[in-house]
Amino acid sequence: MTDAGPVGTLPASAGPAGGDPAGQALAGRRLARGRLVRGRLVKGSLVRGIAVRLAAALAVLFGAATLAFAALQLVPGDPVTVLLGPSTTASAEVRAQIREDFGFDRPVVVQYASYLGHLLRGDLGESYQLQRPVAELIDSQLWPTVQLALAAAVLAVVVAVLSAVTTAGRPLPRALASAWELLAVSTPSYWLGIVLLTFFSFRLTIFPVAGAEGFASLVLPAITLALPVAGVLAQVLREGLETALAQPFVVTARARGLTRTAVRFRHALRHAAVSLVTLTGWLTGTLLGGAVLVEVVFARPGIGTLTLQAVSNKDMPVVIGVVLISASVFVLISTVVDLAYLAIDPRLRKG
Amino acid sequence: MTTTQPGLLTGPAPALTAAGRAANRSRRRRRLSRVGVALAGALLVLLALVAIAPGLFTGRAPNETDLAQTMASPSGAHWFGTDQLGRDVFARVLHGARTSLLVGVGSTAFALLGGTVLGLAAALSGRVGDQVLMRFADVLLSLPSLLLALLAVTVLGTGTVNVMLAVAIAFVPGYARIVRAEALVVRRSGYVEAAVGLGLPRPVLVARHVLPNALGPLLVLGAVGFGTSVIYASGLSFLGLGAGPPSPEWGAMLSEGRSFLATAWWIGVFPGLAITVTVVAVNIVGRFAQRRFAGRTS
Numbered sequence: 001m002t003d004a005g006p007v008g009t010l011p012a013s014a015g016p017a018g019g020d021p022a023g024q025a026l027a028g029r030r031l032a033r034g035r036l037v038r039g040r041l042v043k044g045s046l047v048r049g050i051a052v053r054l055a056a057a058l059a060v061l062f063g064a065a066t067l068a069f070a071a072l073q074l075v076p077g078d079p080v081t082v083l084l085g086p087s088t089t090a091s092a093e094v095r096a097q098i099r100e101d102f103g104f105d106r107p108v109v110v111q112y113a114s115y116l117g118h119l120l121r122g123d124l125g126e127s128y129q130l131q132r133p134v135a136e137l138i139d140s141q142l143w144p145t146v147q148l149a150l151a152a153a154v155l156a157v158v159v160a161v162l163s164a165v166t167t168a169g170r171p172l173p174r175a176l177a178s179a180w181e182l183l184a185v186s187t188p189s190y191w192l193g194i195v196l197l198t199f200f201s202f203r204l205t206i207f208p209v210a211g212a213e214g215f216a217s218l219v220l221p222a223i224t225l226a227l228p229v230a231g232v233l234a235q236v237l238r239e240g241l242e243t244a245l246a247q248p249f250v251v252t253a254r255a256r257g258l259t260r261t262a263v264r265f266r267h268a269l270r271h272a273a274v275s276l277v278t279l280t281g282w283l284t285g286t287l288l289g290g291a292v293l294v295e296v297v298f299a300r301p302g303i304g305t306l307t308l309q310a311v312s313n314k315d316m317p318v319v320i321g322v323v324l325i326s327a328s329v330f331v332l333i334s335t336v337v338d339l340a341y342l343a344i345d346p347r348l349r350k351g
Numbered sequence: 352m353t354t355t356q357p358g359l360l361t362g363p364a365p366a367l368t369a370a371g372r373a374a375n376r377s378r379r380r381r382r383l384s385r386v387g388v389a390l391a392g393a394l395l396v397l398l399a400l401v402a403i404a405p406g407l408f409t410g411r412a413p414n415e416t417d418l419a420q421t422m423a424s425p426s427g428a429h430w431f432g433t434d435q436l437g438r439d440v441f442a443r444v445l446h447g448a449r450t451s452l453l454v455g456v457g458s459t460a461f462a463l464l465g466g467t468v469l470g471l472a473a474a475l476s477g478r479v480g481d482q483v484l485m486r487f488a489d490v491l492l493s494l495p496s497l498l499l500a501l502l503a504v505t506v507l508g509t510g511t512v513n514v515m516l517a518v519a520i521a522f523v524p525g526y527a528r529i530v531r532a533e534a535l536v537v538r539r540s541g542y543v544e545a546a547v548g549l550g551l552p553r554p555v556l557v558a559r560h561v562l563p564n565a566l567g568p569l570l571v572l573g574a575v576g577f578g579t580s581v582i583y584a585s586g587l588s589f590l591g592l593g594a595g596p597p598s599p600e601w602g603a604m605l606s607e608g609r610s611f612l613a614t615a616w617w618i619g620v621f622p623g624l625a626i627t628v629t630v631v632a633v634n635i636v637g638r639f640a641q642r643r644f645a646g647r648t649s
Binding site: 059060063064067068071074075076171175182183185186187188190191194195197198201202209284285286288289290292293296297307308310311312314316319322323326327330331 | 380486487489490491493494495496497498501502504505506508509578582585586589590591592602605608609612613616619620623624626627630631633634635
């Protein structure tokens with residue numbers, strides 16, 4: 001076990017960036033243990049736990065909104081100049097008009113209050129460059145990205161489960177699997193995409209080169225986004241599996257006449273899956289962020305392409321809109337997972 | 352682990368028993384992994400040399416065009432082929448090492464520094480300060496790190512230095528959280544309590560006892576995080592937010608090569624291969640360091 005790469009030895013691309021997944025898995029377990037104690041002390045801990053989680057989620061969202069507003073204020077230069085772009089011939093009157101329309105002339109506190117007010121009503125403001133409401137822009141680009149992220153998530157989990165279950169505790173397959181996982185987590189997705197495009201789209205012309213029409217155009221982007229993620233998940237999962245396979249219940253199950261494969265899939269995998277669930281937050285962030293790069297490589301429409309365009313044009317309302325949407329998705333998913341924990345694992349509710 | 356004690360025995364090999372065979376196998380594997388680590392380390396040294404003095408490895412200048420030799424496929428004269436302007440891709444990849452690696456080193460260093468300051472401040476500033484800083488870190492961690500970097504680039508503007516800062520900002524909250532956890536453990540340890548009992552002033556306590564003991568895991572994390580920094584920084588350049596087109600930066604070269612995949616795959620594939628090989632080597636060495644360190648503390 002010494003060189004088995006315990007949970008702490010996680011790959012770089014998992015790094016501390018989107019939250020260190022290994023660290024999160026550990027923290028999750030620690031958190032669970034904390035709740036265990038609380039559960040014993042506090043009556044009705046489930047309700048209280050839910051309330052606390054929801055309050056924390058709202059606080060994080062409020063923080064993200066404030067952070068986005070602060071970022072907007074930090075953009076150097078006159079906001080009107082930023083809004084008009086570098087090649088503008090707008091007269092002083094037009095500039096004054098814009099300043100008033102967007103409320104740039106009001107005190108920061110008033111702007112902040114009005115910004116929060118608009119957010120509460122679901123109004124994300126209007127794009128500087130595209131003259132359309134941000135919510136509408138995001139809505140029109142959302143589906144291709146969701147499709148890509150979901151396909152990649154499913155593929156990554158399937159590949160990771162196969163890679164971990166078939167190799168856990170078997171020296172030679174394990175070494176081979178570790179090698180491909182190291183390669184997978186070390187490969188930048190944008191390069192993987194270019195290599196896949198070269199082979200499958202330009203050489204063999206199996207898949208389309210660009211666009212987001214139909215299933216064929218989803219295959220390569222989904223693989224590109226999924227493989228690095230699968231590498232991380234497989235490592236964490238195998239670690240959990242090997243721990244589970246060393247438990248006494250495995251011997252009991254074997255004694256009852258279950259095959260090795262059945263023990264792995266029906267018993268050990270369930271225990272190992274807990275560490276996988278703690279990675280959900282990291283997974284969400286990585287898929288959302290990674291989608292930006294993958295969409296650019298494959299010239300796919302979507303949130304990533306929209307974001308890159310907005311970043312290049314300093315179109316702050318759009319960037320902020322995307323940031324807030326992804327923070328909401330992240331918070332929503334982690335809250336649901338956290339609550340699901342309480343439902344799935346009764347040990348976390350009562351001692 | 353096993354009852355046999357290899358290394359102490361000089362007689363017949365203990366490999367006859369099953370346990371002995373397992374021990375032998377694991378020893379062989381460990382030796383094999385040492386070779387891998389040594390190779391990866393040697394590769395990193397070579398990469399550092401290339402970054403410092405690319406002229407030692409290629410006679411060609413990275414921006415020297417040869418319009419008679421545009422998009423030539425890899426050959427003896429041009430190992431990695433030439434690009435659309437007849438520039439030698441091998442020379443460009445070697446000359447690009449400096450920018451790409453410097454941005455990676457710089458952003459990792461800045462992220463570690465920021466993370467250390469914030470993490471220590473949180474761990475040592477009492478309940479309220481800790482809550483404020485850690486909830487702030489929670490907010491930052493709720494954003495995908497690439498989006499956080501993109502937000503930072505929007506505010507800071509494009510360019511190599513800004514990309515370096517943006518990647519650092521994206522990694523700070525994660526590091527801060529780890530430093531805080533590490534510092535809390537150290538602070539509750541016996542020797543720190545003893546130092547407090549001796550009446551050491553707070554700054555001395557932090558500088559002499561807390562920081563050095565929280566630093567080890569941090570440096571190991573930095574080694575592992577360096578690979579991610581390189582991937583992210585080159586990614587931002589690939590998106591056209593970092594180094595501009597003529598400069599030979601790996602991500603920017605990849606982005607240029609993206610346009611010629613149908614006719615000249617080598618323009619985009621080799622710079623990306625350089626990134627991947629670098630990150631694989633960094634990860635092998637980083638994980639080795641992590642394993643060694645974990646063995647020492649536990």
